[in-house]
Amino acid sequence: MTFADTIAAVATPPGTGGIGIIRVSGPKAEDIASRLFRPTRPGFTLKSHRLCHGRIVSARSGRVLDEVLAAFMKKPQSYTGEDVLEIHCHGNPLILQSALAEVVHAGARLAEPGEFTKRAFLNNRIDLCQAEAVADIVGARTGRGLEIALSQQRGELSGKIENLRRSLTGILAGLETSIDFTEEEVSGGPTDDARGRIDALLAELEGLSSTYDRGKLVRKGAGAVIAGKPNTGKSSLLNRLLGENRAIVTAIPGTTRDFIEEEIGIRGVPVRLTDTAGIRDPADIIEREGIDRVRERLSSADAVILMFDGSAPLTAEDDAAIEKTAGRPVIPVINKSDLEQVIDAEQLRNRLAPATPLSISAKTGDGIPALLDAVYALVAGQAREPDPENDIVITRVRHKTALEKTAAHLLQARESLAGGLSAEFVAFDIREALDSLGEITGMTSREDVLDRIFSTFCVGK
Structure with missing residues (x-):
């Protein structure tokens, strides 16, 4: 398929970086290169599929915009199947925007989302799956x-x-x-x-x-909420799973008032972890808002890690946490296995049956592998485990x-x-x-x- 117009866009992510690339595709790509690119070696011309050092200049003022590498790819041996020009600039957004403006002034238009790949598909370079x-x-x-x-x-x-x-x-x-x-x-x-x-x-x-179920899970991921009353070690568990001190940890109840979200991978599945405010009667309006947000997260979670403090007896706040997570996919966890165990584990098992609580220590890492296995088993459900080789x-x-x-x-x-x-x-x-x-x-x-x-x-x- 032949397109009459030439498209252009910044092909590298937004922000500052070492390199920023402007991609141009269409019948005017070669002409735009001749108007804006000045090779370092006098008399040198761009050859297809070769990088060339030079400068990008304004066709209107002659001002040098940046020192660049340019690559021209003659159709049909290019990503889109059309003539393609790539200008490799320094990754400063000011440089990229000024260079892109010159490309547009020279005859291109700004590309729409996915338009380069759409042209590759329409020109039979790739199919829709690819x-x-x-x-x-x-x-x-x-x-x-x-x-x-x-x-x-x-x-x-x-x-x-x-x-x-x-x-x-x-x-x-x-x-x-x-x-x-x-x-x-x-x-x-x-x-x-x-x-x-x-x-x-x-x-x-x-x-x-x-x-499909497995493929969707690997592509889109799952969400796991860490819940429980205050001071059960929810933020410590988040930090342990992430391998870094992402959440503030103190002995003061109610330290976490808003939720914190981070992502880890478990057997190839991206899992969003959400550390939430402790479930209890709120002390003020700010804490109330945080606890209200816990309910919202619980309603959409693929897994709920419900935490209990093994070094203390069960309380009414534990009961409230159990009630608020009723009907959700729960993994009960008794934390602080490194301390003397005071919790009535038998009473807790009876309350949570048929689920069996896992014993962990967020401080030492004891029991964490078993917890990750439990999260994976819960979010993967009946999804067929694929053969990675074939x-x-x-x-x-x-x-x-x-x-x-x-x-x-x-x-x-x-x-x-x-x-x-x-x-x-x-x-x-x-x-x-x-x-x-x-x-x-x-x-x-x-x-x-x-x-x-x-x-x-x-x-x-």
Whole structure:
């Protein structure tokens, strides 16, 4: 696809850094380079796919804006499949904005979110799975999330979908042969063969769909709230899990009045930890507001780490904490195992049954590995644990929906075969299945779907 306009944007994150990159894509990219870039070596011209040292200047005033490296990439061997210019400046926002303004004045327009990757997709440089993976690579929050995104960007999920499409196309070809010729002219039974192949495809679709819960969890993460009465060691636990002193810890009840959020990775799953105000009758309006926010966090938490002080007896405030977390996914924890245990553990077990409290010490780290295992087990639920060496994972509800639609059409085709309907009816369902499967890689996606997907990207991508 050929676009008449040229787009430009800052491709590096906002803020100050060592390097800042301006990306330009479109038919005017080479002309913009000739107008704004002055190579250090006299008479030198930009060659495709080579870095060149020089200066970026204002076409209007001739003023030098920065010392830069420039790279020009001739189409179609570029990210977007168009002529692409990259200007590597010093990472000062003032420099980047002034250079971008000159690029726009020279004939480009500001890119929309995700427009570079959208052009790469429309120019058949990548498919829709790979385009989405670009955003996931940028936004990955754990090593496992990055592995999955890189796998999809390499085309491993796309290859799996293509293999399924080939199998469907083979079934369709056999059915259409039986439509075009009479039974006497066709040897064998294409409909008999189709039944077995449809069953095999349904099994593959089910296997791929079953990876979604795990993929979604790795991509989007889960939330765990640390709750309990004051002085049970909630902030100490947060600090222990983070490996740093993020929250203030004192012996004064009510030290934490607002919630503190940080993120850790547990077996590849990003988990947002929220340290909350102690649950008790508030001493003032500020503490009341903090406790009200605890209730909001508890209502949406995937896991609640409910803490008790093992060095003290159970109190009415412990009872209030148990009541406020009733019906939530709770992991009860008895903290301060490094001190003499005073708490009535048996009474607590009876109150919390069938959950069994874990014994930990936020101070020494005792019991922390078991707690992390419990959090993972709770948030992962029934999500299938993938084989990291040989497993393709889907991460988006769009993928799962398309697979379910494909399976529904195949089930209808199988019913048509079982009911003795003619090959024309079965072939129709197979074509519908092909269209549904094509939505994943973008072969059959509507324009509004594409706009919605690429609008979630950052501007420079």
